[in-house]
Amino acid sequence: MDFWQHWFGPFAEFAFMRRALVAALALSVSAAPMGVFLTLRRMSLLGDAISHAVLPGVAIAYLLTGLSLSAMATGGVIAGMLAAALAGVISRFTQLKEDASLAAIYLLALALGVTLLSRHGTQLDLLHILFGSALGVDAAGLLLVVTVASVSLIALAALYRGLVLESFDPVFMAASGHRGWVWQQAFLMLVVINLVAGFQTLGTLMAVGLMMLPAVSARLWHERLIAQLINASVQAAVASVAGLLLSYHLDTPSGPTIIGCAGVLYALSLVFSPSGWLPRLLKQPHRVG
Amino acid sequence: MQSSCVKLYRNPVALSTQKQPHEIGTACTTQQGPLGIQARDHGQCAGLACLAAGNGGGAGGGLAVAGAGVGRRIAVVTLENLTVSYRQHPALHHISGRFDTGSLTAVIGPNGSGKSTLLKTIMGLMQPAGGTLTVDTPRRRIAYLPQQAEIDRSFPMVVRDCVMLGAWSAVSAWRRVDTGLLERVSSAIHAVGLEGFEHRAVGSLSSGQFQRVLFARMLVQDADLILLDEPFNAIDSRTTDALLAVVHQWHDQGRTVLAVLHDDAQVQTHFPQTLLLARELVAWGHTDQVLTATHLQRARALAEAWDDQAEICHTDETVVTGPA
Numbered sequence: 096m097d098f099w100q101h102w103f104g105p106f107a108e109f110a111f112m113r114r115a116l117v118a119a120l121a122l123s124v125s126a127a128p129m130g131v132f133l134t135l136r137r138m139s140l141l142g143d144a145i146s147h148a149v150l151p152g153v154a155i156a157y158l159l160t161g162l163s164l165s166a167m168a169t170g171g172v173i174a175g176m177l178a179a180a181l182a183g184v185i186s187r188f189t190q191l192k193e194d195a196s197l198a199a200i201y202l203l204a205l206a207l208g209v210t211l212l213s214r215h216g217t218q219l220d221l222l223h224i225l226f227g228s229a230l231g232v233d234a235a236g237l238l239l240v241v242t243v244a245s246v247s248l249i250a251l252a253a254l255y256r257g258l259v260l261e262s263f264d265p266v267f268m269a270a271s272g273h274r275g276w277v278w279q280q281a282f283l284m285l286v287v288i289n290l291v292a293g294f295q296t297l298g299t300l301m302a303v304g305l306m307m308l309p310a311v312s313a314r315l316w317h318e319r320l321i322a323q324l325i326n327a328s329v330q331a332a333v334a335s336v337a338g339l340l341l342s343y344h345l346d347t348p349s350g351p352t353i354i355g356c357a358g359v360l361y362a363l364s365l366v367f368s369p370s371g372w373l374p375r376l377l378k379q380p381h382r383v384g
Numbered sequence: 385m386q387s388s389c390v391k392l393y394r395n396p397v398a399l400s401t402q403k404q405p406h407e408i409g410t411a412c413t414t415q416q417g418p419l420g421i422q423a424r425d426h427g428q429c430a431g432l433a434c435l436a437a438g439n440g441g442g443a444g445g446g447l448a449v450a451g452a453g454v455g456r457r458i459a460v461v462t463l464e465n466l467t468v469s470y471r472q473h474p475a476l477h478h479i480s481g482r483f484d485t486g487s488l489t490a491v492i493g494p495n496g497s498g499k500s501t502l503l504k505t506i507m508g509l510m511q512p513a514g515g516t517l518t519v520d521t522p523r524r525r526i527a528y529l530p531q532q533a534e535i536d537r538s539f540p541m542v543v544r545d546c547v548m549l550g551a552w553s554a555v556s557a558w559r560r561v562d563t564g565l566l567e568r569v570s571s572a573i574h575a576v577g578l579e580g581f582e583h584r585a586v587g588s589l590s591s592g593q594f595q596r597v598l599f600a601r602m603l604v605q606d607a608d609l610i611l612l613d614e615p616f617n618a619i620d621s622r623t624t625d626a627l628l629a630v631v632h633q634w635h636d637q638g639r640t641v642l643a644v645l646h647d648d649a650q651v652q653t654h655f656p657q658t659l660l661l662a663r664e665l666v667a668w669g670h671t672d673q674v675l676t677a678t679h680l681q682r683a684r685a686l687a688e689a690w691d692d693q694a695e696i697c698h699t700d701e702t703v704v705t706g707p708a
Contacts, residue, residue, distance in 0.1 A: 135539060135540075253557075253558070256556075256557050257556075257557045259541075260549055262536070262539065263539045263546075263549075264535050264549070266509070266528075266530050267528075267549065269507075269509060270509065270523075270530075271523065314540075317540070318588075319540055319542070323540060
């Protein structure tokens with residue numbers, strides 16, 4: 096009893112811990128499966144690119160309205176979606192792949208954002224404007240994350256079949272006369288709203304980290320996509336709970352601790368998963384056929 | 385005007401003809417040779433009518449005349465003076481002719497002779513740079529097997545699901561997969577000899593087994609026009625035979641099949657019609673008449689004559705006439 100009291104007490108005791116927990120769990124459920132799709136599409140670094148691409152939108156919102164979470168979130172979402180859509184359009188009409196277009200666009204967006212903010216003479220730390228912290232989640236931020244998570248989870252379920260086909264065999268989809276890029280764009284929009292909601296409430300490291308790290312480790316465990324998706328969410332949730340508690344007890348920053356926990360799960364996956372290091376080391380007997 | 389065919393999808397090409405002239409690639413040759421054969425095969429006026437209709441905008445005209453001349457045959461795919469190019473270099477150069485309903489045609493030629501380009505253009509994956517391509521089959525009734533390299537085999541997908549994708553046009557993103565479809569899927573898997581593999585990941589299959597999966601997917605697609613791009617590459621003879629049996633089954637059912645192939649003996653044995661390409665049309669007709677030493681030699685010579693600095697081709701501006 097004491098053990099539980101000691102370890103899980105903080106959630107019962109402090110409202111900020113509960114809000115951080117709910118926000119992190121919501122993000123685990125919705126963002127981690129998106130990460131699996133991103134790795135399948137070889138776009139694992141997209142999250143980092145988006146985190147830079149949203150800056151001009153956030154900056155403009157800040158300059159117009161001041162430090163308002165909802166305005167900056169809206170600005171970020173618009174900028175991120177514009178960047179993703181522009182990258183999509185460019186790769187549709189040229190030989191360039193989506194990631195190449197996005198690399199070009201996020202650099203331009205970052206330059207624009209930095210210019211905007213410094214031209215207007217603010218001394219505010221950019222990172223402070225852009226990125227929140229898990230333990231500072233307020234009711235409005237929590238509502239944002241939970242709404243985005245719900246919407247994107249339902250939307251992902253609706254997009255699922257088309258997205259799988261478009262990722263697996265885009266030529267087949269194009270040959271059937273369906274527009275593959277529509278599915279891809281819709282998916283990228285979901286990624287953007289997840290990331291932006293995450294950036295502003297939990298911090299960029301946690302938003303991108305919770306999306307990608309569990310996704311990468313989950314892919315090592317299963318041959319079935321649906322199992323990979325569930326595994327990714329579970330790993331993200333476990334990392335969230337463990338990370339928040341550890342950060343409370345060890346007095347470490349919450350975001351990095353959560354990502355550290357996801358990193359431990361990643362290391363364990365690398366060693367123990369069926370396609371990991373240990374099964375290769377222990378020669379398993381083979382079947383006759 | 386479009387005769388009695390089912391819903392027609394057509395590549396809007398007449399417009400693009402004017403946009404960019406293409407380079408010739410080789411010396412700009414005339415179509416004398418191929419047309420001779422074509423005319424023999426499809427009745428006197430078929431090939432000529434196609435050419436005459438060429439850029440006049442009367443795509444259906446060629447078809448109608450051909451139909452009147454031949455009577456029993458209906459064209460599924462009609463090429464009229466078709467040119468398709470990559471960065472102004474033609475991969476297909478002024479090709480005219482037609483694939484009839486129910487025909488089984490091998491498309492052969494040296495590497496880089498435009499075989500895959502032809503299939504991609506028919507699928508609408510590439511746009512013509514000149515001339516017209518008419519496909520009288522709705523897009524969802526066409527099955528296309530690209531060269532294997534274009535599919536991500538590391539994707540977590542099991543055999544049964546992959547075969548089921550063949551029903552995408554019918555089921556699309558949200559409709560239910562009913563028991564009838566499930567039965568069709570398992571009989572398709574049975575037909576290609578993959579029972580027991582239903583729940584294996586596609587990444588764990590050999591390339592021959594995976595090719596069987598793709599054939600099963602096309603069986604589920606139930607298409608009227610089937611385009612196969614090098615379907616038997618790197619496939620052992622046993623699997624090739626099994627898949628050729630599927631091709632013959634399609635032929636017997638009256639479906640139109642086009643296959644890009646490299647094995648002349650296989651073409652001779654299994655394919656009644658042959659189209660020999662070398663960017664230019666070299667010969668098109670009965671396999672026996674196409675697979676001659678003269679034609680093959682001409683195809684090789686044409687394929688070797690690649691010129692990076694080729695001049696702009698002006699064939700379309702002069703009146704092209706075939707043999708009377």
